[in-house]
Amino acid sequence: MNPLGVQDSPEPHASEYGDLSTIDRSVRIPVLIFFASATLWLVIASVFWLLTSVQMCAPNAWWTFPGVSWLTFGRSYSVFLNSFVYGWASSAGIGVGIWLVSRLCGVAARGLSLLISAAVLWNIGLGLGLLSLLAGFSNGKELLEYPSYVGFILFLALALVSFWVILTLQSRRPGPLFISQWYLVTAFLSFPWAYATANLLLSAGAAASGVSQAAIQWWYIGSLIGLWFTPICLGLAFYLVPKSVGCPIYSYNLALLGFWALLLLAGWTGMSHLIGGPLPAWMVTISIVANVLMLVPAIAVALNFHRTINGKFEVLSWDLALRFIVIGTMAYTFYSVEGAMISTRTLGRIVEFTLVTVGHTHLGLFGFISMVLFGGLYFIIPRLLDRKWLFTQLIKSHFWLSLIGFGLLLADLTVGGILQGFSLQDAKIPMNAVNDILSPFLLGQSIAVFLIVIANLGFAAAVALIFLAPSRVRKSGKIASETTLEVTVN
Amino acid sequence: MSSPHDHQVEGVEPHSKDHLRNFGDEGSASRKELPEPEVGNAPIPFWLLGVIGLGIFWAGAYLFSFSGGFKADVFDHEPKFGVQTGGSKSAPDPKVVGKALFSSNCITCHQATGQGMPGQYPPLVGSEVVLGEATNHLIAIVLKGLQGPVTVKGQTFNNAMQAWEAQYTDQQLAAILTYIRSDWGNSGPPITADMVKQVRDEVKDRKDQWTWAEIKKIPPKNLTTGSGGNPPQDQQPAAAPAPGAQPPPASAQSPTSGSK
Amino acid sequence: MNKLNRLFFGVLVLFGASWLGMVAYPYLTFAGLQPNKDDATGEVVPTGKPGTAEQGYHVYAANGCVYCHSQVVRDKSDGSDIDREWGKRRTVARDYLFDRYIFLGASRLGTDLTNIGARQTDPQWFYRYLYNPQAFSSESVMPAHRWLFRTVKINEEPSSDAVKLDGADAPPAGYKMVPTAEGKALVNYLLSLKKNYALPEAPEPTE
Numbered sequence: 001m002n003p004l005g006v007q008d009s010p011e012p013h014a015s016e017y018g019d020l021s022t023i024d025r026s027v028r029i030p031v032l033i034f035f036a037s038a039t040l041w042l043v044i045a046s047v048f049w050l051l052t053s054v055q056m057c058a059p060n061a062w063w064t065f066p067g068v069s070w071l072t073f074g075r076s077y078s079v080f081l082n083s084f085v086y087g088w089a090s091s092a093g094i095g096v097g098i099w100l101v102s103r104l105c106g107v108a109a110r111g112l113s114l115l116i117s118a119a120v121l122w123n124i125g126l127g128l129g130l131l132s133l134l135a136g137f138s139n140g141k142e143l144l145e146y147p148s149y150v151g152f153i154l155f156l157a158l159a160l161v162s163f164w165v166i167l168t169l170q171s172r173r174p175g176p177l178f179i180s181q182w183y184l185v186t187a188f189l190s191f192p193w194a195y196a197t198a199n200l201l202l203s204a205g206a207a208a209s210g211v212s213q214a215a216i217q218w219w220y221i222g223s224l225i226g227l228w229f230t231p232i233c234l235g236l237a238f239y240l241v242p243k244s245v246g247c248p249i250y251s252y253n254l255a256l257l258g259f260w261a262l263l264l265l266a267g268w269t270g271m272s273h274l275i276g277g278p279l280p281a282w283m284v285t286i287s288i289v290a291n292v293l294m295l296v297p298a299i300a301v302a303l304n305f306h307r308t309i310n311g312k313f314e315v316l317s318w319d320l321a322l323r324f325i326v327i328g329t330m331a332y333t334f335y336s337v338e339g340a341m342i343s344t345r346t347l348g349r350i351v352e353f354t355l356v357t358v359g360h361t362h363l364g365l366f367g368f369i370s371m372v373l374f375g376g377l378y379f380i381i382p383r384l385l386d387r388k389w390l391f392t393q394l395i396k397s398h399f400w401l402s403l404i405g406f407g408l409l410l411a412d413l414t415v416g417g418i419l420q421g422f423s424l425q426d427a428k429i430p431m432n433a434v435n436d437i438l439s440p441f442l443l444g445q446s447i448a449v450f451l452i453v454i455a456n457l458g459f460a461a462a463v464a465l466i467f468l469a470p471s472r473v474r475k476s477g478k479i480a481s482e483t484t485l486e487v488t489v490n
Numbered sequence: 491m492s493s494p495h496d497h498q499v500e501g502v503e504p505h506s507k508d509h510l511r512n513f514g515d516e517g518s519a520s521r522k523e524l525p526e527p528e529v530g531n532a533p534i535p536f537w538l539l540g541v542i543g544l545g546i547f548w549a550g551a552y553l554f555s556f557s558g559g560f561k562a563d564v565f566d567h568e569p570k571f572g573v574q575t576g577g578s579k580s581a582p583d584p585k586v587v588g589k590a591l592f593s594s595n596c597i598t599c600h601q602a603t604g605q606g607m608p609g610q611y612p613p614l615v616g617s618e619v620v621l622g623e624a625t626n627h628l629i630a631i632v633l634k635g636l637q638g639p640v641t642v643k644g645q646t647f648n649n650a651m652q653a654w655e656a657q658y659t660d661q662q663l664a665a666i667l668t669y670i671r672s673d674w675g676n677s678g679p680p681i682t683a684d685m686v687k688q689v690r691d692e693v694k695d696r697k698d699q700w701t702w703a704e705i706k707k708i709p710p711k712n713l714t715t716g717s718g719g720n721p722p723q724d725q726q727p728a729a730a731p732a733p734g735a736q737p738p739p740a741s742a743q744s745p746t747s748g749s750k
Numbered sequence: 751m752n753k754l755n756r757l758f759f760g761v762l763v764l765f766g767a768s769w770l771g772m773v774a775y776p777y778l779t780f781a782g783l784q785p786n787k788d789d790a791t792g793e794v795v796p797t798g799k800p801g802t803a804e805q806g807y808h809v810y811a812a813n814g815c816v817y818c819h820s821q822v823v824r825d826k827s828d829g830s831d832i833d834r835e836w837g838k839r840r841t842v843a844r845d846y847l848f849d850r851y852i853f854l855g856a857s858r859l860g861t862d863l864t865n866i867g868a869r870q871t872d873p874q875w876f877y878r879y880l881y882n883p884q885a886f887s888s889e890s891v892m893p894a895h896r897w898l899f900r901t902v903k904i905n906e907e908p909s910s911d912a913v914k915l916d917g918a919d920a921p922p923a924g925y926k927m928v929p930t931a932e933g934k935a936l937v938n939y940l941l942s943l944k945k946n947y948a949l950p951e952a953p954e955p956t957e
Contacts, residue, residue: 020523056859059891060884069897074814103526140811140853169754179529182757189761197773210783210846212776214854219772227765242527251532257542263760267768273856276824278841279776281567282557286771289549296542303538345567349828353820353858424858427833430593430602431861435889438859442891562779563951565842566825594835595869598886607885609916649914652872 019106021383026108027098028384030115034095035377037123039463041087044130046453048080053446057439070134078133078145084365085143085224086154087126092373093232094122094161097184099380100235101165104181105172111164118160125153139203141217143224151199158195162188179255183235186263191228194220194267211278218270222287225364226266226294230332233372234262234301237329240379242308244322245315250307258300265290265297272343275352291343298336305329320395324375327403331367338363350421355441359413366452367406374398374459381466390465398458405451412448416441584680588669591662596670599651604674610649612642615674624710625681629689632663635699653699660686679714688713783844786949795947798848799939806939807851809932813895820855821864821943826955835869836862837945842952845945860892868944876937877913877929885919898933901925 055064055073065071102109109115129146132138138145146154165188169181198220201208208216242249249255271279271287309315309326316323338360342351351357378395382388389395416438423434558564593602599611606613614620619628619642635653639646654663660683667686671678787794810816823837831837841864846852870876878885881899883892899913901921911934912926921927929937948954 055893056891059893066894067896069813072813072893072895073891074817074893075812077817078814136812138811138814140807140814140816140851142816142856145811177754177757178527185754185757186761186765189758190765193765193769197769201773201777208777208781210780210849210852211843211854212780213852215776216773219768223765223768239527243524246524248528248530250530251534252529253531253534254538255529257534260760260764263764264767267765268772271772274822274854276828276840277822277854278565278843278845280558280560280562280843281564282553282560283772283776285553285556285567289553293545293549296545299538299541300534303535307532345828349824352829353856357856425830427830428590428593430597432597432602432887432889435859435887435891439889562843565840565951566827568827590833591835610885650872650874652870652875657869 019108020103022108023102023106024099024383026110027102027112027115030112030119031095031099031380032384033116033119034091034098034122035381036463036467037119037126038088038091038095038373038377039460041083041091041126042456043460045080045083045088046456048076048083049449050446050453052077052080053442053449056442057446069136075133075136075138078138079130081143082129082133082145083126086129086146089229089365089369089373091122091126092377093187093229093369094118096236096373096376096380097165097187097232098161099384100180100239101168101184104178104184104239105168106175107168107171107173109168110171111167114160114164118157118164121153121160122157125150125157128153141202141213143221144198144202144217148199148203151195151203155192155196155199158192162192179238179249179252179259180235182259183231183238186259187228187231187235190223190267194223194227214274214277215271215279215283218273218287219267220270221273222270223267226262226269229364229369230262230266233328233332233369234258236372236376237305237325240322240325240375241305241329244319245309245312247308247312250304254300254304258297258304261293261300262297265294269294269339269343272348273352273357275345275348288343288345288348292340294336295340298333301329302333320392320399321375321379323399324371324378327399328368328370328372328375331363331371335360335364335368350425351417352421353424354417354420355413355438355445356417356421359410359417362406362413363410367410371402374402377463381463385466387466387469389462390469391462394458394462398455398462401451401455401458405448405455409445409448409452412441412444416444584665584668585672587662588665588667589673591658591666592669595654595657596666604670604676606647608645610647612640612645612647614670615676617642620670621676621678622710623712624708625685625713626689626692626711627705627708628667629663629681629686629713630693630705630708631700632667633686633690634693634696636702636705637699638701638703640702650699655690660684660690681714685713780843780847783847785847786844788948793947795949796845796847796945799942802935802938803942804850804939805935806937806942809898809936810853810939811851813936815863816853816855818855818857818859818892819853819861819863820858821852821862822854823862823864823945831862832955834862837865839948839952839954841945842949844949844951860890863940863943865946866943867941868946871941873937873941874914876940877933878915880933880936881913881915881927882919895933897930898936899927899929901927 051064051071052073054061055076058064059073060066069075098109098115125146129150132147132150133145137147139147144151165184169185198216201216202213238249238255268286268290271283272291275284275288277284305326316326342348342356342360378389419437419441420434423429423437556567558567600606600614601611604614612619619631622628631651633653633655635651637650639648641647658666663686664681664683668680670676671680785794785796821841822831823839823841824831825840826832832839845864877899880895882894883890884894902925904912904924904926909926909928911928913929915921915927
C-alpha cells in the first residue's frame with residue numbers, strides 16, 4: 001500500500017483521474033471570474049450588513065450617516081440583501097455549478113465564451129443594480145428590488161449559463177447521472193424560469209396587480225432558496241463529502257427520495273410568510289403543508305450524509321473545506337426544522353413580522369448556503385489556480401469566527417424576535433415599548449454581525465492572497481494539503 | 491446490510507495525516523485527489539417510511555380541513571359560523587379600554603406619561619382643560635380638533651390637533667377621556683358615551699378645528715353633574731364652581747396626535 | 751435515473767405545478783376581481799388612488815419603507831392588529847385591487863400602515879414625522895428622512911407647504927422648510943392608505 005495513500009503512477013486506476021486537472025483547467029477562467037467577483041461582492045455586502053445593523057441601533061448617530069439619502073437604512077438594507085444574495089451567493093453558486101457540472105460530466109469544457117460573457121454580464125448587471133438601489137430606483141419588493149433593465153441583464157447571464165449547462169450535459173461521458181447532477185439540472189432550469197417570471201410580472205409595468213404580486217413574490221423567494229441555492233449547495237455537498245472521506249454516499253434511494261421531495265415541495269413554500277394575509281386560505285395552508293413536509297428531504301439528506309461520514313469524523317480535524325460543508329449541511333437541517341415550526345399558524349402568527357423570520361432567513365443564507373459555498377471555494381480555488389492556500393490559520397479563524405458570530409446572531413434574533421412577537425400580540429403594549437424591548441437585541445445583532453463581517457473579510461483576504469501570491473510554493477511555514485486542507489502539525 | 495465502508499475504493503489508504511508531508515509544486519492538486527464519489531445502495535430505513543406516511547396523512551388532513559373549500563374569497567382558515575366565540579359579556583372597565591385606545595394614537599404626542607412635550611404638545615397631567623369643569627369643552631376639542639396658540643399650566647403651545655370624531659365612537663372617546671382623567675395623579679369624574687353623543691350633536695355643523703378663542707365662547711357645561719348621564723362609579727365631582735361659571739383661564743393646545 | 755430527459759420532464763412538471771398554483775392561478779383569479787358595490791348606499795369600494803399618490807409608490811419603494819412597515823391587517827385570531835386600531839377588519843384581496851404596487855411587508859419594526867391615512871388626516875403630521883421620527887416616538891429606529899425636505903427663503907408670507915417645525919428642528923429665521931416633490935408624493939400616498947370601508951368577505955369582528 002502506498003504510504004502516501006495516493007496513487008503515484010501517472011495513470012491511476014480510475015480513468016478519470018488524469019482528466020480531472022484537464023477539466024479543472026478548462027473551466028478555470030469563467031469560474032475564477034465568478035469566484036473573484038463573488039468575494040468582492042461579499043465584502044460589499046458585509047460592509048452594508050454592518051451599516052444596516054448599526055443603523056438599527058443608533059439611527060441618529062453621526063457615524064451611521066443619518067440624513068444621507070443614498071445610505072439610509074431602507075436603501076442600505078436593499079443593497080445588503082441583493083449584494084449578498086445575487087452578488088456573493090449566486091455568483092459563487094454559479095461558479096460552483098459550472099465547475100461541478102464539468103467535473104461530473106467528465107469532459108473538458110467547451111463554449112467558454114458563453115460562460116465568460118455570462119460572468120461579465122452578470123457583474124455588469126450587479127454593478128448597475130447597486131448604483132440603482134443607492135440612487136433610489138428600487139422596486140421595493142424584497143429580493144426583487146433591481147429595476148427591470150437590471151433584471152433583464154441578470155436573466156441573460158443566467159440563460160447563458162443554463163444553456164451551457166444543458167449543452168455540457170448533452171455531451172457528457174456515458175454513465176449514470178450522479179446525484180449532484182440531478183440537483184444542478186434543477187437549479188439551472190428552475191431559477192432562470194422563476195427569475196424571468198417574477199421580474200416580468202412584478203416590475204415596471206406591473207403586469208400583475210393587487211395581491212397576486214405578493215403570491216408571485218413569495219413563490220419566487222421560496223424557489224430562490226429551495227430550487228436555486230439548496231440544490232447547488234446540496235449538489236456540492238453530495239460530491240465533496242464522500243470524496244473527502246473516501247466513502248460512498250450511503251444510500252442511492254435516500255438521495256432519490258430527498259431529491260424528488262425537494263423538487264415537489266420547494267416551489268410551494270413561500271406563502272407561509274403571509275399567515276393572516278390577504279390571500280385565500282388555501283394558498284397559505286398549502287404552503288404550511290409544504291414547509292412541514294420539507295422535513296422529509298431534510299431528514300433524507302441529513303441521514304444520508306451522517307451515515308456516509310459516520311466513523312470518519314476525524315477527517316474534519318484537518319480538512320477545513322469539509323468542515324464548512326458539514327456545518328453548512330447541518331445548518332440546512334436546522335433551517336428546515338425551524339422553517340417547519342414557524343410556518344405553522346400556531347407559531348407563525350406570533351413570530352410573523354418579527355426578528356425570528358430575519359434570523360431564519362440568515363440561517364438559510366449564511367448558516368447553510370454561505371458556509372457550504374465557503375467550503376466549496378476553499379476546495380476549488382487551489383485546484384483552478386494550481387496554488388495552495390497560504391495561512392491556513394486564517395482559514396481556521398474564518399471558520400471559528402463565522403461559527404461564533406453566526407451562532408450569536410441566530411440566538412440573538414430568535415430570542416429577541418420571540419419577545420417581540422409576544423409583545424406585538426398584546427395590544428396593550430404600544431409600539432414604542434415593543435421597540436424598547438428590542439433595543440438590546442438590536443445591539444446584540446450589531447455585535448454578532450461585526451464578528452461575521454470580520455470573518456468574511458478574513459475569507460476575502462485569503463482569497464486575495466491566493467490570487468495574488470506568486471506561483472512558487474513556499475517551502476517554509478504551514479502548507480495546506482493539495483487533496484484536502486490538511487495541515488501538517490509539529 | 492453491509493457497512494458503507496466495505497465499498498471503500500481499492501488501492502487507496504484510509505485518509506491520514508501522515509501522507510501529506512511531501513508533495514511537489516508541479517501539477518494540479520487534482521491529480522492527488524481521492525477518487526470520484528460513488529453511491530451505495532442501502533434501502534430507506536423503515537422508520538423513515540413510517541414518518542413519511544404519517545406526514546402525508548397529516549398533510550392531507552390539514553390541507554382539506556383548513557383550505558376553506560379552496561375558494562378564492564375565503565380568507566379565514568376557520569370561518570366562523572355565526573356565533574362569535576370568546577369575549578366576555580360583562581362590560582370592560584372603561585379605564586382599561588381607554589388606556590389601550592390612548593396608547594394607540596394619543597400617546598404619540600401626549601406621551602405615555604401624559605406629560606406631552608415641552609414647546610410642542612401640552613401635558614394632560616394636571617391640565618385645566620382635562621380636569622376642568624367645562625367637560626363639554628374637553629369633548630368638543632377631541633371631536634373637532636384644535637389649532638392655534640393655547641396655554642396650559644402657564645406654558646404656551648402653538649400646534650394643531652386633528653379631529654377624532656370620525657375615528658372613534660362615542661364609547662371609545664368616553665373611555666379615552668375617562669382614562670386621561672384618572673391616570674398620572676389626575677382625578678376627575680368619568681365621561682360617558684351619552685355625554686360625548688350630546689356634545690357631538692351640538693357641534694356637528696362645525697367643519698374646522700377650533701381655536702381656543704372659539705372654545706371659550708362655548709358656554710361651559712359640566713356634563714358630569716348635569717342630566718347627561720350617570721357615572722358608572724361612585725365618584726365625587728371635582729371641586730369646582732357651579733355649572734355655568736367661566737372655565738379656568740389657562741388652556742391646553744393639543745397638537746395633531748396620532749399613532750406611530 | 752439515467753435519462754436526462756426524465757429529469758427535465760420531472761422539473762417541468764413539478765416546478766410547473768407550483769408555477770400554476772402560485773403564479774398563474776392568482777394572476778388569473780385576482781385580475782378578474784371587481785370592486786364591491788354597496789346595495790344600500792351605492793358606494794363602490796375600493797377606489798383608485800389620486801395621481802400624486804401613485805407617484806408616491808416609487809418613493810415608498812425607493813426608501814425601503816417595506817423593510818420595517820407592513821400593510822396587512824390580520825384577523826383577531828391571528829394577532830392584535832385590530833385591537834391596536836390598525837384596522838377595523840382584516841384586509842382581503844379586493845382591498846388591494848387598485849394598488850399598482852403592493853408592499854405587504856414582512857417586518858414590523860414600525861407600525862402597520864394599511865390605514866394610516868384614516869388614522870392621520872393631516873399632512874403636517876406626516877411631514878413632521880418623516881422629518882424627525884424620534885420627536886414623536888423616542889424609541890423609534892426610523893431614520894429621519896431629511897432629504898425629502900429643503901429649506902427655502904420665505905417670500906412674502908409662509909406658504910401652505912411649509913412644515914411647522916419647532917425647537918432644534920426649526921429652520922433659521924427667514925426660511926421655511928418645504929417638502930420636495932418626492933416628499934409630497936410620499937405623503938399623498940400615505941394619506942391615501944385607508945381600507946376602512948366594508949366588504950362582504952371580511953366582516954368586522956364583533957366585540
